[in-house]
Amino acid sequence: MTDESTSARALIAAYKSCARPSAAAEAQLWATLAAAERAEKQRDRRPTPSLAPWLALAACLLLLAAWQLDLAGMFASGHVLKDMRDQAAYDAAEPVPQEARTREEAAGGVRWRETVRPESGPAAVPTGRQRPAGAARGAQRTSKVVADEPGLATDSDAVADGDRVLAEMALLQEAQAALRSGQPAAALRVLERHAQDFAAGSMTEERQALRVLALCAAGEVARGADEAAVFLGAHPRSTYAARVASACLDGHVSKDTSEAR
Amino acid sequence: MxxxxxxxxxxxxxxxxxxxxxxxxxxxxxxxxxxxxxxxxxxxxxxxxxxxxxxxxxxxxxxxxxxxxxxxxxxxxxxxxxxxxxxxxxxxxxxxxxxxxxxxxxxxPREPEASFELRQAAAFMQEFLDGLDEDKRLVFLLADVEGMTASEIAEALEIPLGTVFSRLRAARLKLEQFSQRLRARPVRRPHDR
Missing domain, CATH: 1.10.1740.10 (RNA polymerase sigma factor, region 2, helix turn helix motif)
Structure with missing residues (x-):
């Protein structure tokens, strides 16, 4: 080997020339890089799928599920009643319109509020939302029952549909409480009141079921069995069917009537 | 250049x-x-x-x-x-x-067009680099093979400029010694066998 070929400069030059990927490897490397570059460009050109529709759909599903769970939970625990009371309390807290005047009375520890038309107005003329004079007693009683709950006040001149359901539920709850506390007679009286005020109410099925339970609990097994048969005939697929069917079988009535709700 | x-x-x-x-x-x-x-x-x-x-x-x-x-x-x-x-x-x-x-x-194997002397010189250089410790090897490679400036090397290796020079000086000295040993070494060519 010559001195020139082993000089530091020559060694470095030779190393730079040879110490690198082969031509084939270089071509392969570049092909890989070019493919990656092409793939990225194609990815850039492709419209990015927007997440917004999916997020909206997910939000809708969540709301729907929450709403259904909430409804089921509220019905199971009686929160519907509470919520409706809260709404009623909220409504009561709202300012009363100028054209109406509010009269608050305290009678027998019951606080209730009744809004009446001004005296100069056609108070005696029933409107679509007002009850006829003959129904005044029932309406007043309904308001009183609703007002039995602390802090609750109801405008009885225009009982909204929600308020009627609220009143129905309040009565049924009262009956249920009486039944649970071993006072089936009191429960029957409350149910009678319910039947009187809400003959075509939205909770007749619940009322009839509770009545069967109350009759059986009161020892009126024959009547209870008869009404149970009527109930089962009318509502063969009722949620309460099993409970009603077994209510008078052995004369034993569980105090836990939550199933009937 | x-x-x-x-x-x-x-x-x-x-x-x-x-x-x-x-x-x-x-x-x-x-x-x-x-x-x-x-x-x-x-x-x-x-x-x-x-x-x-x-x-x-x-x-x-x-x-x-x-x-x-x-x-x-x-x-x-x-x-x-x-x-x-x-x-x-x-x-x-x-x-x-x-x-x-x-x-x-x-x-x-390198490209067939590279001459035997060239490939042998490159192999010697690789032998020399392998004999250096990594610190000196990197400085020498970046400076004398890749042509980077001392400040670029200092930036790349995150070392002081003085360290770059001292390592480069030491590596160059070793290369000179390696080169002298090569000249003294008998070289066998493939057709000498």
Whole structure:
């Protein structure tokens, strides 16, 4: 080997020339890089799928599920009643319109509020939302029952549909409480009141079921069995069917009537 | 000094050369593939794996090229990427690399057009580099092989400028001694057998 070929400069030059990927490897490397570059460009050109529709759909599903769970939970625990009371309390807290005047009375520890038309107005003329004079007693009683709950006040001149359901539920709850506390007679009286005020109410099925339970609990097994048969005939697929069917079988009535709700 | 494809450029030169602020991947690849490959080798990567390292490095370059700041040294930037790739591979393949280094394969066959003397000189250089410790090897490679400036090397290796000079001086001295030993060594050519 010559001195020139082993000089530091020559060694470095030779190393730079040879110490690198082969031509084939270089071509392969570049092909890989070019493919990656092409793939990225194609990815850039492709419209990015927007997440917004999916997020909206997910939000809708969540709301729907929450709403259904909430409804089921509220019905199971009686929160519907509470919520409706809260709404009623909220409504009561709202300012009363100028054209109406509010009269608050305290009678027998019951606080209730009744809004009446001004005296100069056609108070005696029933409107679509007002009850006829003959129904005044029932309406007043309904308001009183609703007002039995602390802090609750109801405008009885225009009982909204929600308020009627609220009143129905309040009565049924009262009956249920009486039944649970071993006072089936009191429960029957409350149910009678319910039947009187809400003959075509939205909770007749619940009322009839509770009545069967109350009759059986009161020892009126024959009547209870008869009404149970009527109930089962009318509502063969009722949620309460099993409970009603077994209510008078052995004369034993569980105090836990939550199933009937 | 004529600039070959492997001639490293400072960022300013590179920008002027390609007539734009950001170099393209193809240009970086064409100019610096050899540099990256040799840096990988200087970190102890076997020759048959250096291609893979180079590929990984340029894939990173492909993804990160838009983040490259023209005020920085491109070779120093590439050095940093190469070092990271090598370190990652070392972590992932420590056992395998140990096994490979124990049975170091012969150098990959080079292009047939390279003369025997050239290939032999390159092999001597590789032998010399392998004999250096990594600190000196890297400084020597970046300075005397890749042509980086001392400040670029200091930036790339994150060492003081004085350390760059001292390591380079020591490496050059060793190369001179190695070269003298080569001249004294009897050389066997293939047709001498």
């Amino acid at each position: 004529s600039k070959t494809l492997d001639t490293p450029l400072t960022s300013a030169e590179f920008a002027a050369d390609v007539d734009c602020g950001a170099p393209s991947l193809r240009e970086v690849f064409a100019r610096h593939l050899g540099t990256v490959w040799r840096i990988a080798r200087a970190f102890g990567v076997p020759a048959d794996e250096a291609d893979d390292v180079a590929q990984e490095v340029f894939l990173v370059v492909h993804r990160k090229l838009h983040t490259f700041q023209p005020s920085r040294s491109l070779p120093a930037w590439l050095f940093g990427i190469t070092r990271n790739v090598v370190l990652m591979r070392r972590r992932a393949h420590t056992r395998r690399e140990r096994r490979l280094s124990a049975v170091e394969p012969p150098p990959a």
